[in-house]
Amino acid sequence: MMTPLRFEQMYEEEWKELERLLDQVRGRRLRAEPNLTVSGAVIAALYRRACEHLALARARFYPAYLIDRLERVTADAHQLIYNRRELGFARAKTIVAVDFPSAVRKQVRHVAMAALTFLLPMIVVGLFVYSHPELILSVVDIETAASFEQMYSPSADSIGRTRTASTDWMMFGFYIRNNVGVAFQCFAAGLFAGVGTLFFLGYNGAFAGALAGYLTERGLSSTFYSFVATHTAFEVTAIVLSGAAGLRLGHSLIAPGRLTRVQSLVAATRESAILLYGVTAMLFVAAAVEAFWSSATWLPPSVKYGVAAICWTAILAYFTFQGRRAD
Amino acid sequence: MAAAETPEGILLELRPAGLIPRFYAFVLDWVIRIAISFAALTAAAFMGGLGLAFWFILLFALEWLYPIVFELTPSGATPGKRTFGLKVVMDNGLPVTPAASVARNLLRAADFLPFTYGLAIVSMLLRADCKRLGDIAAATLVVHERPAVGKTAMAVVPPLVPVRPLAPEDQAAIVALAVRAPRLTADRLDELAALAGAVSGDAGRAGPDVTRRVLGVARWALGRR
Numbered sequence: 433m434m435t436p437l438r439f440e441q442m443y444e445e446e447w448k449e450l451e452r453l454l455d456q457v458r459g460r461r462l463r464a465e466p467n468l469t470v471s472g473a474v475i476a477a478l479y480r481r482a483c484e485h486l487a488l489a490r491a492r493f494y495p496a497y498l499i500d501r502l503e504r505v506t507a508d509a510h511q512l513i514y515n516r517r518e519l520g521f522a523r524a525k526t527i528v529a530v531d532f533p534s535a536v537r538k539q540v541r542h543v544a545m546a547a548l549t550f551l552l553p554m555i556v557v558g559l560f561v562y563s564h565p566e567l568i569l570s571v572v573d574i575e576t577a578a579s580f581e582q583m584y585s586p587s588a589d590s591i592g593r594t595r596t597a598s599t600d601w602m603m604f605g606f607y608i609r610n611n612v613g614v615a616f617q618c619f620a621a622g623l624f625a626g627v628g629t630l631f632f633l634g635y636n637g638a639f640a641g642a643l644a645g646y647l648t649e650r651g652l653s654s655t656f657y658s659f660v661a662t663h664t665a666f667e668v669t670a671i672v673l674s675g676a677a678g679l680r681l682g683h684s685l686i687a688p689g690r691l692t693r694v695q696s697l698v699a700a701t702r703e704s705a706i707l708l709y710g711v712t713a714m715l716f717v718a719a720a721v722e723a724f725w726s727s728a729t730w731l732p733p734s735v736k737y738g739v740a741a742i743c744w745t746a747i748l749a750y751f752t753f754q755g756r757r758a759d
Numbered sequence: 760m761a762a763a764e765t766p767e768g769i770l771l772e773l774r775p776a777g778l779i780p781r782f783y784a785f786v787l788d789w790v791i792r793i794a795i796s797f798a799a800l801t802a803a804a805f806m807g808g809l810g811l812a813f814w815f816i817l818l819f820a821l822e823w824l825y826p827i828v829f830e831l832t833p834s835g836a837t838p839g840k841r842t843f844g845l846k847v848v849m850d851n852g853l854p855v856t857p858a859a860s861v862a863r864n865l866l867r868a869a870d871f872l873p874f875t876y877g878l879a880i881v882s883m884l885l886r887a888d889c890k891r892l893g894d895i896a897a898a899t900l901v902v903h904e905r906p907a908v909g910k911t912a913m914a915v916v917p918p919l920v921p922v923r924p925l926a927p928e929d930q931a932a933i934v935a936l937a938v939r940a941p942r943l944t945a946d947r948l949d950e951l952a953a954l955a956g957a958v959s960g961d962a963g964r965a966g967p968d969v970t971r972r973v974l975g976v977a978r979w980a981l982g983r984r
Contacts (some may be wrong), residue, residue: 494931602811
């Protein structure tokens with residue numbers, strides 16, 4: 433007759449072997465046995481056996497310690513066997529070459545909506561502030577407005593920052609922290625049926641518009657536009673794309689189609705991860721350009737405008753054409 | 760208690776962690792991050808602009824990348840979560856994927872609203888699986904690690920054949936009592952064993968002798984002869 437003890441005696445060697453192999457794979461004993469090779473087929477076979485034993489032990493009401501041991505070893509093996517490794521250099525390469533631009537094209541309606549939500553308030557508020565410069569005071573207080581003028585005055589040491597602020601490197605760090613935070617906020621706020629994303633996009637667009645309108649009216653347009661022209665190719669595009677990912681989340685909740693709302697949200701979230709990888713990388717590029725290139729006063733504006741045109745063309749071409757063959 | 764079924768047809772038990780252990784883990788992680796950022800600021804102060812650049816990038820990394828990087832290690836947990844025996848897994852019990860980890864951690868920005876993780880707390884309190892919004896969207900779960908259960912030493916008593924046939928459930932109950940016996944006081948053990956007195960023909964009686972015989976039946980059920 434099969435009893436728990438007999439069961440344990442019969443199969444314990446297999447469980448021990450599986451536990452030993454799992455330990456080795458997880459590297460705990462790598463130092464003790466440096467030149468070991470573990471056969472995946474052996475682990476998989478032992479794992480399936482342990483699954484059978486667990487099912488039997490549960491059906492036969494074997495003691496808790498026995499079931500617990502089998503549950504532990506099967507859970508550990510399950511984690512190892514079904515683990516998906518999707519990080520690494522090769523993966524990063526396909527994301528840049530295919531997945532990211534292709535994901536942007538797939539979301540073209542959300543991208544267009546996000547772009548409009550950013551650009552319309554920017555243009556409208558920009559024109560308003562240009563025709564009535566005092567309106568800038570309803571966006572920022574008077575000291576901030578004065579510091580803007582100082583930041584973009586042609587006599588500034590470096591454009592786009594106050595005199596007290598420190599070096600290019602410091603601003604590089606500051607831009608990364610600040611801009612990535614804004615982008616992630618635009619994405620996360622999409623969880624509220626997209627309304628939060630619309631708000632943050634519109635708010636940031638309106639603020640940029642107010643600043644541009646004010647500085648243009650003050651006659652500082654040549655420093656200001658030559659400053660922003662280049663890095664906005666990466667920065668504004670990245671913010672719009674993270675907004676598009678947020679709108680995708682909101683859309684999945686409002687119109688889940690044939691899925692439940694939670695299933696639809698999970699699918700949308702999984703898709704938007706690719707966009708977020710790309711957005712983060714673009715914001716690092718934007719921060720570097722903003723800190724080291726845009727702020728330089730020794731470069732004539734014409735050079736900056738030329739480079740800006742190249743950057744904008746390149747980024748738009750990248751999203752339009754890159755990876756199309758693999759689509 | 761949530762469970763995930765594997766392709767091999769067995770159920771993996773997942774024990775979702777509640778608000779309180781997750782709060783402790785969060786506070787510990789928060790203290791670690793504050794400590795690192797202060798230490799780095801002190802170091803950065805000696806390095807000028809370059810130091811401050813590193814400091815800002817470090818702040819960015821601590822704020823957004825810290826949980827992602829740690830969740831993608833084999834332990835699947837930040838130092839805070841590991842200290843309190845928690846880990847992040849997918850709904851199906853598998854290790855958290857990079858995409859899910861990124862999503863659940865970026866969505867903290869939504870969970871944080873209206874202030875101090877207000878929505879996360881409400882969501883965790885309302886749901887049986889204790890997910891915050893980021894967990895719902897990323898299909899992840901914060902679970903208790905399985906505690907290490909050693910094989911308990913059972914009292915060595917002579918095995919005893921039960922006086923009547925026992926169904927598997929009854930055998931399991933008696934064995935479970937025997938496994939728990941070393942952790943019970945003698946009086947409590949006698950009380951509980953008296954409830955099972957019928958298996959050793961001691962129905963209605965109680966005392967250390969009844970307990971010995973009931974434990975003997977447990978040894979028999981385990982397979983001692």
